[in-house]
Amino acid sequence: MSAAVAAEPAKVDPMYQFTIKPLAELELAGFDISFTNSAAWMLVTTIVLFGFVLGGMKRQLVPGRWQMAVEFFTSFIDDMLQANIGDAGRKYVPYVFSLFMFILFANILGLLPLGVVGLHPFTFTSHFTVTGVLALITISIVLVVGFWKHGLHFFGLFVPHGTPLLMVPLIFVIELFSFILRPFSLALRLFVAMMAGHVLLEVLSSFVIDGSNAGALWGGVVGLPSFLLMIGICALEILVSGIQAYVFALLTVFYINDAENLH
Amino acid sequence: MPQIAQLADTYASQIFWLLVFFGLTFFVVGRGMVPKVMSTVADRDSQIAADLAVAEAARARADDEEAAWRKRENDNRAAAQALVAKAKADAAAKAEKKLAAAQKRLDTKLAKAEAEIAEARKNALAEIEDVAVEAAQDIVKRLAGVSVTKPAAAKAVKEAMAHG
Numbered sequence: 001m002s003a004a005v006a007a008e009p010a011k012v013d014p015m016y017q018f019t020i021k022p023l024a025e026l027e028l029a030g031f032d033i034s035f036t037n038s039a040a041w042m043l044v045t046t047i048v049l050f051g052f053v054l055g056g057m058k059r060q061l062v063p064g065r066w067q068m069a070v071e072f073f074t075s076f077i078d079d080m081l082q083a084n085i086g087d088a089g090r091k092y093v094p095y096v097f098s099l100f101m102f103i104l105f106a107n108i109l110g111l112l113p114l115g116v117v118g119l120h121p122f123t124f125t126s127h128f129t130v131t132g133v134l135a136l137i138t139i140s141i142v143l144v145v146g147f148w149k150h151g152l153h154f155f156g157l158f159v160p161h162g163t164p165l166l167m168v169p170l171i172f173v174i175e176l177f178s179f180i181l182r183p184f185s186l187a188l189r190l191f192v193a194m195m196a197g198h199v200l201l202e203v204l205s206s207f208v209i210d211g212s213n214a215g216a217l218w219g220g221v222v223g224l225p226s227f228l229l230m231i232g233i234c235a236l237e238i239l240v241s242g243i244q245a246y247v248f249a250l251l252t253v254f255y256i257n258d259a260e261n262l263h
Numbered sequence: 264m265p266q267i268a269q270l271a272d273t274y275a276s277q278i279f280w281l282l283v284f285f286g287l288t289f290f291v292v293g294r295g296m297v298p299k300v301m302s303t304v305a306d307r308d309s310q311i312a313a314d315l316a317v318a319e320a321a322r323a324r325a326d327d328e329e330a331a332w333r334k335r336e337n338d339n340r341a342a343a344q345a346l347v348a349k350a351k352a353d354a355a356a357k358a359e360k361k362l363a364a365a366q367k368r369l370d371t372k373l374a375k376a377e378a379e380i381a382e383a384r385k386n387a388l389a390e391i392e393d394v395a396v397e398a399a400q401d402i403v404k405r406l407a408g409v410s411v412t413k414p415a416a417a418k419a420v421k422e423a424m425a426h427g
Contacts, residue, residue, distance in 0.1 A: 093301065
């Protein structure tokens with residue numbers, strides 16, 4: 001009996017939520033650029049973000065709540081750039097703001113319990129194709145700004161001040177390696193954090209559903225504790241959404257600071 | 264893991280649409296709207312700073328005005344006090360002068376009266392002497408039957424009066 005249950009395929013596949021489904025087939029220059037559920041949620045994120053910032057554009061001298069919320073975020077990014085880069089950092093506010101808010105809104109929209117009404121949220125930040133592109137954009141900005149401002153002196157970034165001459169080649173290789181790893185760490189951190197959270201929620205929800213279906217005993221022993229844990233994990237995931245967006249933006253700022261000011 | 268299993272099929276679509284929507288976000292929201300929001304914040308900050316500066320200036324002006332008013336008030340008070348003191352001094356001087364004049368008048372009156380009294384006394388004394396001389400002549404004539412000349416009687420009377 002128990003062997004039969006175990007042999008049965010799991011009803012809830014925790015990875016299924018990350019499946020990309022085409023909504024409209026499109027092709028451009030031989031590439032498949034179908035409009036997918038992932039693209040649809042990018043569109044939703046863009047629209048929601050646009051609406052959010054639009055609500056803060058009333059430009060009142062005494063701001064309302066919404067305007068204050070938008071101004072809080074712009075000031076937050078502005079302060080972050082100001083604190084880490086200085087006055088030269090101000091010109092990166094549009095990019096870092098877009099990056100931070102895009103990731104934040106994507107993460108939070110992906111957590112919305114819209115499945116209740118049959119609309120399944122898709123967290124596109126849990127795909128390394130997406131986080132990888134964002135990381136590459138950041139690193140491209142760093143490289144362009146670095147070489148634009150400092151030319152070949154930018155390679156000085158890989159040799160910290162006071163390095164003994166004997167150690168320079170070794171340090172250079174290590175620092176270069178760590179620099180090359182930056183886009184990967186940047187992309188993987190966000191992708192893994194978002195995926196792990198969603199998998200955990202999905203696994204717990206399968207415990208709740210399967211436990212409840214197995215009767216009152218298993219529902220009480222497995223289902224209920226899992227459900228309570230899920231509530232806590234949901235709160236944690238909202239926190240992680242914010243933290244991961246912040247970390248991505250903050251590391252972007254650090255890397256841009258390297259390019260702007262070297263060491 | 265769909266992220267890897269579907270990689271070959273979906274990477275182009277993922278990258279394309281991400282660039283489209285993140286690009287839209289960057290250019291419309293990041294470049295278009297965020298600077299306006301930030302300029303609103305900057306405007307507000309500068310307005311607050313300006314208002315504070317104006318308030319500060321107004322307070323400084325009020326302080327100056329109060330100091331000037333205080334000084335004027337003090338000057339006025341000093342002037343008034345000087346005026347009062349001068350009036351008092353003038354009045355005192357005038358009163359003294361009047362008093363002195365009155366005193367003088369009284370003194371002259373007194374002196375005149377004293378002189379009159381002395382005159383009157385002298386006259387009275389002379390009259391008494393005359394009367395005493397006549398009385399002495401009369402008494403001597405009646406008692407001794409001797410007629411004394413007036414000068415002799417007068418001499419005797421004078422002696423007697425001098426001895427009291």
